[in-house]
Amino acid sequence: MIQLVASLLAITLRAGTSLMYATIGEIYTERSGILNLGIEGMMLMSAVTSFATVYYTGNLFLSILVAMLVGGTLASLHAFLSVTMRANQVVSGLSITLFGSGMASFLGQRLGPESNSGYLVGLVGSKFEPIAIPVFSLMPIFGAVFNQDILTYIVYVLLPVSWFYLYKTRDGLNLRSVGENPQTADAMGIDVGKVRYMYTIFGGMLVGIGGAHLSLSYAPGWTENITGGRGWIVIALVIFSMWNPARAIWGAILFGGINAVQFRLQASGTTIPASYLNMLPYLATVFVLVVLTWWEALSKRIGAPSALAKSYMREEK
Amino acid sequence: MKKSGIILALVVFVLFTWVFFTGWGLGPSKAEAGETQKAAFIYVGPIGDLGWSWEHERGRKMLEEKLGDKVKSTYIESVPEGPDAARVIRQYAQQGYKVIFATSFGYMDPMLEVARDFPNVYFEHCSGYKTAPNMSTYFGRMYQPRYLSGIVAGKMTKANVIGYVAAFPIPEVIRGINAFTLGARSVNPKAQVRVVWTNTWFDPVKEREAAVALLDAGADLIAQHQDTTEPQKAAKERGLLSIGYDSDMRGFVGDSVLVSPVWNWGAYYVDTVKAILNGTWKTHQYWGGLKEGIVELSDFSPMVPQATKDMVAAKQQLILNGSWDVFYGPVKDQSGKEVVAAGAKMSDSEMLNMSWFVEGVIGKAGK
Structure with a gap:
């Protein structure tokens, strides 16, 4: 039993890492009032480019930089469209997803070496290996927490730091005020456009690391559609964690662990219909949405940023 | 100016309808020899x-x-x-x-x-x-090479637990699992096949997670009915063996893939x-089937001993010369009930509608 819980915890954290990166990234973006639905496409693009980088250079650090660059570039495109051009953010985000997934599979068939007729599929590159932290990794059950790869350790730190930054620093306050009420923020002397650009791009970089974690650690190598819809799960996760990075960990564990749990139940011979388990995280998200809609006082405190997905123009009231 | 605009619009409209209805004017061509x-x-x-x-x-x-x-x-x-x-x-x-x-x-x-x-x-x-x-x-008749690959799996498993990552509970997949299990148990009656449904043909991450769950449940060999090589890769990372599918996956994963039933x-x-x-x-x-060559068994990994290869060859010969096929009786279902009596054989339509597991499969065939 203890062993089962331990192995569940291990796989859940591994599965949840890319979700956590992307969720934290999207929380930064949405907190500034920008809704980015391009996550799926951005994750795919980062996954394919970072794997190609590691395949040719063998340098994992460099490939993470490439993933951040690609994620950030696509996000800056979204920022340009939604901040500067004041385009519809939903349409802009969706077009980035469509572009990204198409482009990623195209690159997956072109970036590979001649010997593999240009395909990246089926190639093996270096990957992030788990690093066991002495003593801690030997703990019963929770040992798995300390036997992860470096990206997961970084996300352990990123979660509380992001919470602190958002709620306990002046910059975080500025960021939140831009998402809640850009007019007031503007009057206070905050450059709304600059803040939105900054956090959309920063969020995109984190989403990029999330994509890279898939192709460099979780399912090493490139296979088409490696995200399998995880970019959409992230959108639900942001709502589930009520735009608070500290809560993102519970959502990522719930969403990340659900497959691990249901496959293990099947493997052990127990049969709870998989569909019910697969529904759980989404039901939880619907529940959060319903509560936030009905309970106005609560939604004012922990709900969506008021100016989410609304473009800001100084002349408008 | 206005007139030319109308004419232009008309031309565009006519062009569009023409393209729309004729598909670039290339209607169904008539068959002519030599063309x-x-x-x-x-x-x-x-x-x-x-x-x-x-x-x-x-x-x-x-x-x-x-x-x-x-x-x-x-x-x-x-x-x-x-x-x-x-x-x-x-x-x-x-x-x-x-x-x-x-x-x-x-x-x-x-x-x-x-x-x-x-x-x-x-x-x-x-x-x-x-x-x-x-x-x-x-x-x-993919079930024929699947049976043969089952023989290899039954011989090579040490834990007597084989994991099977499967896409959807439809007859094609169930037939494959049954044939594979019959093959494995024909040489190793203690072998059991544990099935995990992923409910997807193609999701690299899910397929891998399912394989890891099976490995954690004690399986030391992974077979699959999916569209990617992830389950095989997951087994390899643990230093364990696997059976491929679709294509000769040994070429993409390595010698830990013992053999693959493949399409041709x-x-x-x-x-x-x-x-x-x-x-x-x-x-x-x-x-x-095997006789027509549309399905076959790939080459073996060097890890497979000659004696096992001979066993496979013997069974393959029986299938090729038509004297025996996989679902010849006696075949028992999961509960131990005899479904095909000794000496009887399943008809094609029975095989095409198969919705139950044979004895030795751990898992649920229905929804």
């Missing part, structure tokens, strides 16, 4: 999956190679099953393609719908059961297009 014919292939996944669609693509290349300039072919990847497929199939029919191969079960109804509108085009649907005067089905569509594609060129094509429901 180059065009063939289109529709794939459900990317050809880069190294599995299902990859194998069909290999078949298409063989067709081009064997028939040279008598046939020109094209393909389209990742076409979703359902209404979208009808649009794609219709487009090819309108563009003058003589034969269209649709390579996934969910293309069945869309293809039938289009086939009615294009009596001069030949439609070939893989893995379905509906036909029309100009539409046939084709598939292979090329032979069928060549024969079918030849029949169309010669005017001998008739509606058919093709279900070839």
Whole structure:
């Protein structure tokens, strides 16, 4: 039993890492009032480019930089469209997803070496290996927490730091005020456009690391559609964690662990219909949405940023 | 100025309707001997999956190679099953393609719908059961090489627990699991096969998670009915063995893949297009096996001992000469009830509708 819980915890954290990166990234973006639905496409693009980088250079650090660059570039495109051009953010985000997934599979068939007729599929590159932290990794059950790869350790730190930054620093306050009420923020002397650009791009970089974690650690190598819809799960996760990075960990564990749990139940011979388990995280998200809609006082405190997905123009009231 | 605008609009309108209704003016071409014919292939996944669609693509290349300039072919990847497929199939029919191969079960109804509108085009649907005067089905008895790969698995497992990552609980997959289990238990009665359903044909991460769950549950060998190589890779990372599927996955993963039951569509594609060129094509429901060569067993990994290879060869010989097949009695179901009596054999339609597991499978066959 203890062993089962331990192995569940291990796989859940591994599965949840890319979700956590992307969720934290999207929380930064949405907190500034920008809704980015391009996550799926951005994750795919980062996954394919970072794997190609590691395949040719063998340098994992460099490939993470490439993933951040690609994620950030696509996000800056979204920022340009939604901040500067004041385009519809939903349409802009969706077009980035469509572009990204198409482009990623195209690159997956072109970036590979001649010997593999240009395909990246089926190639093996270096990957992030788990690093066991002495003593801690030997703990019963929770040992798995300390036997992860470096990206997961970084996300352990990123979660509380992001919470602190958002709620306990002046910059975080500025960021939140831009998402809640850009007019007031503007009057206070905050450059709304600059803040939105900054956090959309920063969020995109984190989403990029999330994509890279898939192709460099979780399912090493490139296979088409490696995200399998995880970019959409992230959108639900942001709502589930009520735009608070500290809560993102519970959502990522719930969403990340659900497959691990249901496959293990099947493997052990127990049969709870998989569909019910697969529904759980989404039901939880619907529940959060319903509560936030009905309970106005609560939604004012922990709900969506008021100016989410609304473009800001100084002349408008 | 205004007048020319109207004329321009008219011209555009006429052009559009013309293109829309005729598909670039290339209506269904008439069959003429010696003329180059065009063939289109529709794939459900990317050809880069190294599995299902990859194998069909290999078949298409063989067709081009064997028939040279008598046939020109094209393909389209990742076409979703359902209404979208009808649009794609219709487009090819309108563009003058003589034969269209649709390579996934969910293309069945869309293809039938289009086939009615294009009596001069030949439609070939893989893995379905509906036909029309100009539409046939084709598939292979994959259960035969699966049984043979089961023998290898039964011999090589030490834990006597084999994990099987499976896509959907449909007869094709269930038949494969049963044949594999019968094969494994024919040489190792203690072997059990644990099944995990992923409910997807193609999701690298899910397939891997399912394989890891099976390995954690004590399996020391992984088999699969999926479209990617992830389950095999997951086993390899633990230093454990696996059985491939679709294509010879040893080439992509390594020698830990002991053997793979593989598809060999090329032979069928060549024969079918030849029949169309010669005017001998008739509606058919093709279900070839090892004998016809549409399915086969790949080469063995060097890790497989000679004695095991001989056992496989002996059984393969029985299947090839027609004296025995996989679902010959006695066959028991999961509860131990005898479903096929000794001396009896299952009919094709019974096999095509199989919805129960044989003895030795741990898992649930239904929803």
